[in-house]
Amino acid sequence: MTRADMLIVGSGFFGMTVAERMAELGLHVVVIDRRDHIGGNAFSEPDAETGIEVHRYGAHLFHTSNGAVWEYANRFTTFTPYVHHVYTKHRGEVYPLPINLGTINQFFRSALGPEQARQLIAEQASELNSEDAADLEQKAISLIGRPLYEAFIRDYTAKQWQTDPRELSADVITRLPVRYTYDNRYFNDRFEGLPTDGYTAWIERMADHPRIEVRLSTDFLDEGHDLSKSATVGRLPVVYTGPLDRYFDDVEGPLSWRTLDFEREVLPVGDFQGTSVMNYADPDVPYTRIHEFRHFHPERAYPADRTVIMREYSRFAQRDDEPYYPVNTAADRERLLRYRELARSERDVFFGGRLGTYQYLDMHMAIASAMSMVQNRLPEALSLGGV
Ligand code: UDP
Incomplete structure (x- = not known):
């Protein structure tokens, strides 16, 4: 050595x-x-068939x-100006995440302004006080109210964690902000981008x-x-x-971890879903989300007639599985x-x-x-x- x-x-x-x-x-x-x-x-790594850069262990967004x-x-890489956006499918409709004025108005079939939306959500959330929220479910309800929680959080979280949301830490959900504007940037951070x-x-x-x-x-x-x-x-x-x-x-005794399974597929179309990440909020779809990697690098010359997608499934890690969460x-x-x-x-x-x-x-x-x-x-x- x-x-x-x-x-x-x-x-x-x-x-x-x-x-x-x-x-x-x-x-x-x-x-x-x-x-x-x-x-x-x-x-x-580049996908062997298409050359599209694939994140083998699930999408990684730097912010x-x-x-x-x-x-x-920045000493080791430059960054592209990529800004992450996530959409979610619920009962046959696509909504923007994180929950924002666009999501709220689409969900309630309304045209509320920021203050009216704030009031509506405050009423719906009034059953719980955010300070007292001890677990993920209470925290989510105190932030967004029960109807939005049940539509966008409850079943996705059940798929992602297979753990009673009352057992999960409130921190998990504080990762997702609620916004009373139409800003649907996924992250709030000052700096964001993908390594060039x-x-x-x-x-x-x-x-x-x-x-x-x-x-x-x-x-x-x-x-x-x-x-x-x-x-x-x-x-x-x-x-x-x-x-x-x-x-x-x-x-x-073992600490419990979630692991992910990915199903990668090359499709004979130039664009499958029009965005990089689509979440699936409903329990009838077994995967949590689909990544379409070409959208992470719109600046690159990728094939126009093929695209790579990856369906993501979450489950408890066994002894030999890769621990993720x-x-x-x-x-x-x-x-x-x-x-x-x-x-x-x-x-x-x-x-x-x-x-x-x-x-x-x-x-x-x-x-x-x-x-x-x-x-x-x-x-x-x-x-x-x-x-
Ligand atoms: N979450 C949810 N619905 C969504 C997206 C996220 O309920 O459509 C919840 C879920 O409990 C998830 C957590 O918010 O584990 C954090 O989500 P994020 O997208 O930050 O997770 P990551 O990308 O690290 O898996």
Whole structure:
């Protein structure tokens, strides 16, 4: 093995940000990933038949209001001016998301102005006080009232989480704002765009550093190689971004995760749905949404007669499935506390990222959290020796 001062387990945004920052500080960093490609779930690749860039693990949209994260990202890629919009199908009609004045007026067959709409929704939401809302269902009803909740949130959430919405954290829904204007930008953030040459090119540029070595198809939790858990922990600082429960061999019981299944299809049409993401709000459709990748890059010369779509299905992750979303029920939160306790006593191992902290982090949050780890927690690790 080449000299390593630090091992990073996982080459997603969290791991690669730590790797790049630490390499810049002068450390020799080895990054391992059990998959045969870099980038974690942000990985994208050209579809073999059409050349259309496909996000293999579901659509990834970059957005942030954090100026430092935006500046950092722009060191490795430029961004297109793409602005994300999502529509949803409900009982044979298409509505704009997030819920806005357009959605409200279409749903109630009305022509309300902002103040009238606010009043209507306030009346419908009056059964609950937003401050007291303890779970996803209460939070949603307190924000948008029961009729809109039942149309656009209840059944989609049931498909996405298969968990009683009263068991889910209110935070999940606060990701989706309600607007009393016709603005249907999906994200509120100051900065938004897609990496001009794709996600994989962006992450490869982060890895392209003389002090970073990336080893793929190398599973930290498999023994029998020189970068396994038992060969490295205690010998050099380790940043671990895999699932927190798996690191500890599920001793406290497994944390529950949702996984996604994707059904990719090339269709002989130039445009299938006229937009990049269409949600399916009703329970009779088994998938949650359809992505049509050509719409992420309207500036590219893609074939005019073929398009790639991907239907997304959500289910509970079994032992060997890829974990995507922490379910975060009350039982999970209790287990999480015990895992955090174990993590604290694990010498020179730093847990980060969506899987390593069991938190629903977006890409920009993973980058911000990695930057903060490098600033605040890793300097102590620098005093350790390397192997
Ligand atoms: N959600 C919903 N209906 C929709 C879109 C989202 O009920 O049409 C809820 C659902 O519970 C989902 C959450 O809002 O899990 C967050 O949605 P977002 O689109 O931000 O999720 P992601 O893209 O990360 O899966």
